[in-house]
Amino acid sequence: MLVHTIDEVREQVRNWKKQGLTVGLVPTMGALHAGHKSLIDKSVSKCDKTVVSVFVNPIQFCPGEDLDKYPRTLDADEKLCTDAGVDLVFAPNPKEMYGDVNIMSNDFLTYVIPPFFYVNKLCGKSRVGHFDGVCTVVNKLFNIVQPDFAFFGEKDRQQLIILKKMVKDLNIPVEIIPCPIVREDSGLALSSRNKYLSPEDKVNALALSKILFNIKACYNKGITDVEALTETAYSYLTERHSLEYLEFRDADDLEEKTVADDNTIVFIALKIGDVRLIDNIAL
Amino acid sequence: MLVHTIDEVREQVRNWKKQGLTVGLVPTMGALHAGHKSLIDKSVSKCDKTVVSVFVNPIQFCPGEDLDKYPRTLDADEKLCTDAGVDLVFAPNPKEMYGDVNIMSNDFLTYVIPPFFYVNKLCGKSRVGHFDGVCTVVNKLFNIVQPDFAFFGEKDRQQLIILKKMVKDLNIPVEIIPCPIVREDSGLALSSRNKYLSPEDKVNALALSKILFNIKACYNKGITDVEALTETAYSYLTERHSLEYLEFRDADDLEEKTVADDNTIVFIALKIGDVRLIDNIAL
Numbered sequence: 102m103l104v105h106t107i108d109e110v111r112e113q114v115r116n117w118k119k120q121g122l123t124v125g126l127v128p129t130m131g132a133l134h135a136g137h138k139s140l141i142d143k144s145v146s147k148c149d150k151t152v153v154s155v156f157v158n159p160i161q162f163c164p165g166e167d168l169d170k171y172p173r174t175l176d177a178d179e180k181l182c183t184d185a186g187v188d189l190v191f192a193p194n195p196k197e198m199y200g201d202v203n204i205m206s207n208d209f210l211t212y213v214i215p216p217f218f219y220v221n222k223l224c225g226k227s228r229v230g231h232f233d234g235v236c237t238v239v240n241k242l243f244n245i246v247q248p249d250f251a252f253f254g255e256k257d258r259q260q261l262i263i264l265k266k267m268v269k270d271l272n273i274p275v276e277i278i279p280c281p282i283v284r285e286d287s288g289l290a291l292s293s294r295n296k297y298l299s300p301e302d303k304v305n306a307l308a309l310s311k312i313l314f315n316i317k318a319c320y321n322k323g324i325t326d327v328e329a330l331t332e333t334a335y336s337y338l339t340e341r342h343s344l345e346y347l348e349f350r351d352a353d354d355l356e357e358k359t360v361a362d363d364n365t366i367v368f369i370a371l372k373i374g375d376v377r378l379i380d381n382i383a384l
Numbered sequence: 385m386l387v388h389t390i391d392e393v394r395e396q397v398r399n400w401k402k403q404g405l406t407v408g409l410v411p412t413m414g415a416l417h418a419g420h421k422s423l424i425d426k427s428v429s430k431c432d433k434t435v436v437s438v439f440v441n442p443i444q445f446c447p448g449e450d451l452d453k454y455p456r457t458l459d460a461d462e463k464l465c466t467d468a469g470v471d472l473v474f475a476p477n478p479k480e481m482y483g484d485v486n487i488m489s490n491d492f493l494t495y496v497i498p499p500f501f502y503v504n505k506l507c508g509k510s511r512v513g514h515f516d517g518v519c520t521v522v523n524k525l526f527n528i529v530q531p532d533f534a535f536f537g538e539k540d541r542q543q544l545i546i547l548k549k550m551v552k553d554l555n556i557p558v559e560i561i562p563c564p565i566v567r568e569d570s571g572l573a574l575s576s577r578n579k580y581l582s583p584e585d586k587v588n589a590l591a592l593s594k595i596l597f598n599i600k601a602c603y604n605k606g607i608t609d610v611e612a613l614t615e616t617a618y619s620y621l622t623e624r625h626s627l628e629y630l631e632f633r634d635a636d637d638l639e640e641k642t643v644a645d646d647n648t649i650v651f652i653a654l655k656i657g658d659v660r661l662i663d664n665i666a667l
Binding site: 206207236267 | 390483485490494496500501519520524527550552553554
């Protein structure tokens with residue numbers, strides 16, 4: 102069932118809760134692909150009822166980013182959800198979520214702000230305010246749906262760590278379930294933004310996963326020094342790649358690592374032309 | 385019943401919710417007086433079960449404020465609650481609420497930040513960060529207790545307006561119930577900080593309510609020009625008073641008024657010696 106208003110969601114969830122049913126939430130920006138599908142499958146198998154939200158959240162886009170051209174494919178999204186056994190698709194418009202408030206500043210809207218230490222690095226460095234927008238909208242969705250479980254992909258690993266921190270810091274009664282990255286056979290991590298890539302650049306995009314897989318293979322052979330582990334990475338990069346970061350950080354608190362261990366995540370972000378891609382791997 | 389841990393609260397409330405009972409929350413910093421008692425009475429009469437939280441929240445105190453000397457009277461608070469029919473008193477320590485995180489900056493803690501337009505005036509001007517701390521702790525308490533209703537005094541009117549805005553902006557499933565200011569026969573609004581006043585300064589403190597009552601009387605006679613309404617106020621002030629603000633603002637969005645109407649609140653704050661007092665009145 103597809104609904105567009107907060108009231109409809111609340112009414113449906115209230116009925117489920119009265120029956121003692123558990124509720125899973127999969128928050129998305131739509132343009133659903135097999136990565137989202139894996140989150141949905143996990144929720145459908147774990148929870149009595151599954152809600153998928155489809156909302157391209159304007160306040161998590163920075164000036165100059167792809168808010169207007171971000172892919173919107175609601176009909177296909179709804180079909181994927183129905184086929185996957187989703188019980189409710191919530192697709193509000195920005196006005197339903199934010200009213201008539203000027204939302205692009207904190208002058209007139211209450212924000213949920215993650216800790217500076219978690220956002221002053223990796224994607225947070227170039228996408229200023231992005232995680233404020235993410236935490237605020239996820240907090241809103243949690244309050245609207247009141248799920249028992251919420252499913253997030255490890256593809257957006259910094260987001261996942263920040264949201265887990267938010268849940269802990271604000272005592273939010275929702276359990277966050279991380280879901281593994283889904284990759285094409287080539288190794289490319291699925292992303293709605295892959296649609297922006299030309300066939301040629303899709304090949305260039307393999308550099309991300311190749312770099313990460315190579316680092317993991319070296320780590321598995323016993324190399325732990327981060328400098329040594331990154332040495333060969335640059336050989337995968339061409340003039341077409343503009344590396345934003347390649348960093349080793351703690352899986353819980355994003356502290357930087359100079360020596361890798363089993364609680365280390367390797368994060369990479371780079372641009373191919375105008376398309377910004379991210380990936381990561383746990384060692 | 386008095387409990388100190390989040391787990392105990394959650395367990396108790398879960399049992400109540402299973403029975404379909406409604407829950408009211410009265411968040412306090414303790415040092416309970418007849419003002420708090422009126423909030424408690426309202427919750428007890430409106431809700432099946434009432435929770436009172438007693439927590440002197442460090443993150444809503446600014447540097448140099450009275451965090452350390454703020455009155456702590458838990459035994460008396462518990463007795464007042466029991467006598468009033470409260471079902472659960474939740475008195476956590478700071479570690480239970482915030483863990484071992486350094487909470488005095490936003491480096492390591494997720495904050496809920498009210499809109500700048502609502503905090504850049506009145507008490508927010510001198511108490512920088514105060515309402516960030518209030519919104520964050522109230523959000524936490526809402527997530528811990530998950531009440532149907534929460535009761536706040538109109539004494540802290542700017543706080544009340546900011547919390548209503550937070551509930552709306554973040555879609556929090558809690559209804560905020562405002563409760564009228566309780567005054568001594570003299571007119572003095574009850575406050576835990578009145579304990580800091582010498583007998584002489586308690587008389588000086590009557591200036592606040594006298595100014596407000598006088599303005600309201602003039603308004604009721606038909607005067608609406610704010611300049612005219614404030615004219616006589618200064619005659620109530622002596623060398624002992626240090627006026628911080630006397631302002632006319634909209635009851636919903638705190639917009640400044642130059643002409644008073646029925647949706648106007650008159651706000652006053654002043655210091656008597658080291659003691660900062662606030663009061664307000666609706667026209």
